[in-house]
Amino acid sequence: MTKTNDEPIIICRDVHKWFDDFQALKGIDMEVNIREVIVIFGPSGSGKSTFIRTLNRLEEHQQGQIIVDGIELSHDVRNIEKVRQETGMVFQQFNLFPHLKVIQNITLAPIWVKKLPKEKAEVKAMELLERVGIPEQAEKYPGQLSGGQQQRVAIARALAMEPKIMLFDEPTSALDPEMIKEVLDVMVGLAESGMTMIVVTHEMGFARAVANRMFFFDEGLVVESGTPADIFERPKEDRTKLFLSQILQH
Amino acid sequence: MPSSNQLTATDARSSQAPGIIKWVRANLFSNWFNSILTITLIPAVAYILFIVFRWVFISADWSAVTSQPLLFGVGQFPRDQIWRVGISLLSIMFLIGVSWGKWGGLLRSIGIFATLLFFGFAILPFQHEDLSIPIFTIASTVMTIRFFLGLISLFIIIGNFIGRLEAVSKRLIIIGWFVTPIITVILLSGFDNSELLPSITTTLWGGLLVTFLLAFGGIILSFPIGVALALGRRSKLPVVSAFSTIFIEMVRGVPLVTILFMFSFIINLVLPPSAIPERIVRALMAMTLFSAAYTAENIRGGLQAVPPGQMEAAKAVGMSGFQTMFFIVLPQALRAILPAIVGQFISLFKDTTLVVIVGINDFLGIGRSIINSTPEFLQLQLEVYVFIAIIYMIFSFLMSLASRKLEDALGVGER
């Protein structure tokens, strides 16, 4: 369980995943170091969501090895709970709890999972809302917020558990264009603060600005990986070139 | 100053008049067809109202109803022990008053309605029996039902003021709501060989007392069982889900009457005589299980309506399966199906009338036995049934009103 600082915080070896007889992941290898920002991109259906969801066991992998912060993901329920406390996740559709106020959305898990006293959890939640720029929305319900505000609450909710790793699955693709920036700004801030992040996104501006490495997924495989400079200036694979030319056109 | 007051008064009237005319024009005479409808219907409605009013206030003979208020209320409950019902009613109503003071909102409406209801009953023209209350021999006194009903109204209002006090915590009131029903049941049934609280066999219980006991007992008990069955049906353990499914489908496949009969007679075959619960308890068990099966199906529908993303988000922040269910899934499921659940409880309330066939004198049963008690009351069937219908209507209406208020408060369909 103890690990040294230079050891990768996430290790994936030959990860396979089937949905019945459809194979969504065909052997993914990835190592992520502490404080690294990883961007995953690729065409629809290539397995990006499936992969990032195996990292906190929302999906189960059937073959290969996933080790998060020294904890191997297996059928052991205690390991799963531990890994979920080490990782925060932000979803494309926000998935805020609609029956709870913004502040309750953020404090629920700290109070019941981390057993933090309510007052402390609330102070912490207000700090986080401050950090994502919407402290004045604390008493509202998610349905009363704009998409961009909701996604920022979702980020605050994930951060409230003080995770070591943040997972983002297309956090801006359900947003209207004018709201994308406010969410990306928060994510850039987070990256600059040293958070380890794995981000599925097609926001290439974000990738260029903060990603340490990028992974191009296609048909359940990592086709190509490298620094943003490698990927944007000198892509090796034809599929990468084609895909980049398609998404960079607009 | 009076002149200016007058001025505003006439202003108000003159600005109101066109409003009324406008309303009449828009709603009653918007086109020639509606105009004809209005012109023909107004006399018809007026005539029907005239007939109804004449019947209610002149030709109807309400003596079958007004001569036996206690019979309608509690059936054959021993009259010298009736103070026990009184205390129970008083404490529940007091609790409603306190909750009204503390939370307001929906409870305010219920509190006001209950106050008016009891006050209304207090001034109804019924013949009063005297009730002796030998709680403490010193305080032994004689009071009329009328006075007691008025006292309940007063207690609700006093409760309201007490509920506003800072010192009375919400937790205390909630504990009160858990404890009071239990105390009530103990108070009403009593103990063997007790001087103060001799046991009263439930065969003597009747009237509204039994109707409410079965309805609210059934509702309160069936709800957790229904939740458990709904979760059981979705369980990954095959034994649990098979049991839940079979239970739900079996109960739903059988009419309530049949279940009541089964509990009345089959239990006698299965259990030794000493272990057979009393008739009312058997009926309550039957109604509870019946209602639980329907509640379970409603809740299952609600559970399915909660998007999977909600479960995933809860898991992703590290919540356990139980926490996810309790804090995230169930609240959303219940909110979505609130109207359906309340509708089901209203029908359970009305279905309590079926217990007559297993020999329990609920509110309707008392009405029938009063009609059959003397030949002169036999003429007064209509009055008795109208009275009974109105009472059922009042409470059903109250429940659906409560449901609508609750929906508003929870923002059903908005958030």
Ligand SMILES: Nc1ncnc2c1ncn2[C@@H]1O[C@H](COP(=O)(O)OP(=O)(O)OP(=O)(O)O)[C@@H](O)[C@H]1O
């Ligand atoms: N629960 C599931 N059951 C069956 N097949 C699934 C399931 N989830 C995903 N898949 C399939 O697995 C493949 C990968 O899906 P995934 O959602 O990971 O793609 P993605 O790269 O995230 O695509 P997108 O950009 O559209 O989000 C797809 O072909 C999808 O149809």
Ligand SMILES: [Mg+2]
């Ligand atoms: Mg996806």
